[in-house]
Amino acid sequence: MHPAFSVIFLTTLIGIGQGLFLALFTGQLYALAQLVPLQDSETFYAHGSALALVFLIAGLIASFFHLGRPERAWRSATKWRTSWLAREVIVLPAAMGLIAMYGAAHYLSFTKPLFTVSGVLPVDLTLLIGLAATGATFALFVCTGMIYASIRFIREWATPLTIFNFIFMGGASGFVLATLFSLFEAPELVALFGFWAIILTTAALITRSISLWRNANGTPKSTIQSAIGVRHPKIVQTATGAMGGSFNTKEFRSGSPASRVRQAKYLFMLLVFIAPLALLALALTTISSSLAWPLLALAFVIQYAGLLLERWTFFADATHPQNLYYQSM
């Protein structure tokens, strides 16, 4: 498939935003369980939510560049009963709204407990909004993943692994950013976020490796024989029905040679997983030194660059059965 930069930026940027919010709320839950000290509502939670929103908004803006008729984008929420794309169009602003409310509730210090569960668990407004926002964030991951996983014709995408990859890679990049963010705003949480960033990056490494292996092994369901209905092992296309290229010869191909796609796979494995894991481990051992923030910043930037490449490969590596009809030019 042709890698569209609008969609590459959309999925990677909202992944960071979603992951960062999940990190913030994880911090709040840990504080609630009194495992880590409670952070300042305004500087940590409100600023953190604002940062997550910046990434979500940037992703939303990127998505508009994918549309031929962006002025009609409002229509794209109508068929939510059948279309995962329509569901994403609804869930994305909903998650953004809830995260904004979460940040606002913290900013306005709505942290007085509303009620107490079993006499030990104080529940305040930020916790309730945070829970709802967490649900919306995961729903958004599922919607984004299902947009691709629900297309059964594209073998490389039609697997639950697609959803897990989106969750773990988005989560990993968000937690890496949270580690860097907490270095300035909440130094007590650096180890917690760094630890989770390593876990999520490792989880993403595992699921993405399995999906790479799965895509490399396996046979396409359709063949040229079933495509034109002629039973003969040797069928060669001599004309595609177009002198030059057409939409069909551009949209469904990576436009890059297979060798470059293969190189991209090796490179993103290094940039998304190996390098950030090493940098995170190094940063966590030098938390108190002045080396920590450049290491974490480098980990975030390298991983994001790798994620752009990973998403590019996600498209470039996907094969579409319609290409059977467009084999020769």
Add this chain to the structure above:
Amino acid sequence: MTQLALVIDLNTCVGCSACVTSCKEWNTSGEAGPMTDMMPYGEDPTGTFFNRVQTFEIGTYPNTQTVHFPKSCLHCEEPPCVPVCPTGASYKREEDGIVLVDYDKCIGCKYCSWACPYGAREIDEKQKVMKKCTLCVDRIYDQTLPEPERKPACVLACPADARIFGDVHDPQSEVSVLIREQGGYALMPEWGTKPANHYLPRRKQEMHIHADELERADNPLSKEDLKIDDKDITSVDGFGGW
């Protein structure tokens, strides 16, 4: 329930592309138009087509067959492109089963084209909306046209009569009889999309002549040379004793 569709006879298609040009001519100036061409006289011309004729070579020389393969939207009975559309611009008509795109609702996200295994949809580079074969919906119901002309433009243009239009749900229609009796098949049946359009296979015409058809065993001219007893001659028509 009506399901309008085309039956394409690969046995008679000569690959002249008359269906391609007549489709473009009718639809670019009709309701579904324009079908924009980009740089038609440039180095890398491209454009929107609802119908293309492709060519495949089957086998290895000298045992080869050239198959001309016209391909347009198959108007699937389970169209995978319809439910994925986020706006409802892509829809299947209840009354006649034609799959259409509402250009006023389409946002040009291309998601439906990803969900079509046949590559039947093409985005219009200028109008930025998805386009596809309409089965000439603006023509087949046009009461101002004489009855025989209420057919898709490609069907009317085909000089080899390789394209037949009709209701595949009516068991007595011309298309249904052809599918039933001439081995009509659907493309990529493995996906369960149930394409309404069907293709008739290449059928090689071979003549079988038996030796006794060339020379009758009881031919009176050759009979005079026979030295064997009449009783041993087997005859095809039972009048061997002539």
